[in-house]
Amino acid sequence: MxxxxxxxxxxxxxxxxxxxxxxxxxxxxxxxxxxxxxxxxxxxxxxxxxxxxxxxxxxxxxxxxxxRQPGLAELVEMFEVMAELEAVCARLAASRITDDALAALEAANARCLSAVRSEDPDGYFTENERFHAILYRQSGNAFLEKECQALHRRLTPFRRLQLRLRGRMRQSMSEHETIVAALREGDARAAENATRAHVAVQGEKFHHLISSLKSDAV
Amino acid sequence: MxxxxxxxxxxxxxxxxxxxxxxxxxxxxxxxxxxxxxxxxxxxxxxxxxxxxxxxxxxxxxxxxxxRQPGLAELVEMFEVMAELEAVCARLAASRITDDALAALEAANARCLSAVRSEDPDGYFTENERFHAILYRQSGNAFLEKECQALHRRLTPFRRLQLRLRGRMRQSMSEHETIVAALREGDARAAENATRAHVAVQGEKFHHLISSLKSDAV
DNA sequence: ATACAAGTTCTTGTATACAAGATGAATGAC
DNA sequence: GTCATTCATCTTGTATACAAGAACTTGTAT
CATH class of the missing domain: 1.10.10.10 (Winged helix-like DNA-binding domain superfamily/Winged helix DNA-binding domain)
Incomplete structure (x- = not known):
């Protein structure tokens, strides 16, 4: 027991x-x-x-x-909120992030790159998780971090499906680079916008997944 | 039963x-x-x-x-998140809000004004609640609305204390007017910033409350 | 006198027993 | 034949009984 x-x-x-x-x-x-x-x-x-x-x-x-699985409409709403929350994390992190964390973000994204090259969706997924976890942490707001983790976790299965979209992994990794660059510059506005776009694209393109859901098993 | x-x-x-x-x-x-x-x-x-x-x-x-009452540090974090969430509501509402809702916001704020004039903190509190509830709803995102309501509810006792600060009610009402004006103009950025400031000031000035807490009973 | 240890008691975690509402079937009326 | 009503059964909601771990007390040894 x-x-x-x-x-x-x-x-x-x-x-x-x-x-x-x-x-x-x-x-x-x-x-x-x-x-x-x-x-x-x-x-x-x-x-x-x-x-x-x-x-x-x-x-x-x-x-x-x-x-109670969320319907398409609710999923879009949840992704919208996730995008905004992560954008806030990025904006706050721009001024609060440590050098170590910046290096960790780059390392995680580097491992994303090798996962892309070896066509390893699971590996990419894992490193992507790490990337976002660091971002939440570097907001410097523990409460925000927990809220982000909770919503992130709830959206996990739907994010995972995203990786099936053609070229999504490579695109996602490129967006990560934009975010890291903005954070390194300390450009809060750029980091915020890049992060919001990075997450929002998942919600906006969600109807793509619906069709792939119907042809594939989970 | x-x-x-x-x-x-x-x-x-x-x-x-x-x-x-x-x-x-x-x-x-x-x-x-x-x-x-x-x-x-x-x-x-x-x-x-x-x-x-x-x-x-x-x-x-x-x-x-x-x-488990949140400590001062956590409260500040929660107010920061609340400010950001409400700011998102305002930005989204700027393009999504209905004329009826705008009128309802103005009506609620008008009742805030009469509460200020009759020095009625409870009345002000009630109408202030209504104001923010409308804002959440007008984000057009039901999930966001629920998240905001939950955090808002959790912060209720601490917001209530804010009204004890000298001139806070009148200031708060004035901030409401700024928000409504921005929403009426459809100025998303202005609405976002005004709302963030409106909520954030509560967190930033929270140490004022600590001292008043020590001299007064709840 | 203080610290450590063993036993007792108390509290939580889990299982089972009981009560009340809801669902569905069967029977009777129209 | 169809619909309504009533009764039986099933499921949830609540209470109680039981088991296991934690805390406290008491006693002894250093």
């Missing part, structure tokens, strides 16, 4: 929702999941609370909990 | 934490609160989950839950 079952279950369910194992609108049966995880209903219900607060699940009183 | 007990309890506890009835670091005893609310520990624990996710409470495994 690790420590709290509810935490482990919440993480597992969250992963299953994010990776699409649990389809939109699907009902999460308490007893069924309870015996599947070999626990009682109690920790499951606590996990449901957490998922509901994160917005991954909708709780209808006396009816049950249902998976 | 009306609504879920856990919901009612969560709201009650949230109110007690926000209005300072429950002090920072105080432990929330399950059995004690259970008999106080005349319920079992089960709905209480569900309520705790919600409070923990909102950040109002910290849950330490096998130890219990403790009230």
């Amino acid at each position: 690790e420590l709290r079952l509810a935490d482990r279950i919440a993480e597992t369910l969250e992963g299953m929702i994010l990776d699409g194992t649990l389809a939109d609108g699907e009902r999460l049966d308490e007893v069924q999941l309870a015996e599947r995880f070999a626990v009682s209903r109690t920790p499951l219900r606590e996990a449901f609370q957490r998922l509901a607060l994160s917005g991954l699940v909708r709780q209808i009183p006396r009816r049950g909990v249902f998976v | 009306e609504l879920r007990l856990a919901d009612r309890i969560a709201e009650t506890l949230e109110g007690m934490i926000l209005d300072g009835t429950l002090a920072d670091g105080e432990r929330l005893d399950e059995v004690q609160l259970a008999e106080r609310f005349a319920v079992s520990r089960t709905p209480l624990r569900e309520a705790f989950q919600r409070l923990a996710l909102s950040g109002l409470v910290r849950q330490i495994p096998r130890r219990g839950v403790f009230v």
